[in-house]
Amino acid sequence: MIRFLTAGESHGKSLTTIVEGFPSNLKIDTEYINQQLKRRQFGYGRGLRMKIETDTVEILSGVRFGKTLGTPISMLIKNFDWENWKSKMSVSETDEQIEKITIPRPGHADLVGISKYNFDDIRNSIERSSARETAARVAACSIARKFLEEFGIHIGSFVESIGGIYPKENFIQKLFDNNLSASFNGKKINSLSDKSQVRVLEFEQERKIINKIKLAKKKGDTLGGTFVVVATGVPVGLGSFVHFDRRLDAEIAHSIMSINAVKGLEIGAGFYSAENFGSASHDEIIFSKNKFTRKTNRAGGIEGGISTGLPIIVRAAMKPIATLMSPIESVDLSRMKKVQSRRERSDFVAVPACAVIAESMLAWSIAKFFLEKFGGDSIEETKENYLNYTSKLFNRIRNNFKGS
């Protein structure tokens, strides 16, 4: 069982995370984690905060001479902006007069947060509900990502649309076609999308999106979008149909929906299938070269809550950032009067970052179920378990059904 916790406020001193349950002897280094943190910070449309922060991790425990010890791994990411927030975010009581925030922003956790936690200052809700926390998640999930790479599992993502601007080519259909998806795997996708300022795969679409973001900025508005995350190299048999909380699709949905501002999710051709005949929705089974495969992958790599061995395809929708520079209606809680909601420094678009965070969360979910099936105390033992299962899989099926 792997688990992780994160701690830290957006403008507090730092973010921290503790990751527990990974086997010993997994090679890991700070540079690998920093690379993922950098990818999360990138993207046209981020606000001024990203000019202040350069996220890097300090590993505090659990790793020796570049390898995991099997003990809890703790990590720290500094908030450079904290220098500007020392009094506003003081841990101890302060005599300084700190202005309270009294106008909740619609779409944020502001109003629900003060209602639930009995606060007299919206700042107390803002700080932890901020998507800054996702930096710690990416650090934690980098361990999962590195672990999966040991088994040839690679995770990639691209932004499908921002502000309703879609690509000319239907990349999702390409992923559903098994002949095409082989050359369109997790690694390949990232080698293309990492080069784009908005993580898209078409140059013309990128140009149009950047123009739309410029327009949003000018109007003091924000935009959301859709993105796709793909995991390739996942073996058959992760997850289960035996109980709701052991289904791989349910686990993935939980992970991705937990990312700030994600409001929609589908696995494979989810919504398309709902409009079409079953014959156009399912993936015909083919037997070739001692292996089972499918003509298509509309199931998005999961059937009956279990991985099929084909790429796992997740598509999600992120709502526009809720902090607007041209505000919408709200209520000032100090006077209980209708007002325009408060302005606060923020991002205009964070869909590219969201896609990278979703890669990380998907890596976590797959690693969780992978270790449940193959987990040993060391990476070597885990590899033996994995090879024992995968190398015998086909023969077991053939022998079981011989003569039936």
Ligand code: EPS
């Ligand atoms: C965020 C608001 C902005 C973002 C922040 C998330 O921060 P600030 O209020 O300091 O300008 O930049 O995201 C990050 C700091 C990050 O690292 O992703 C929010 O309200 O969620």
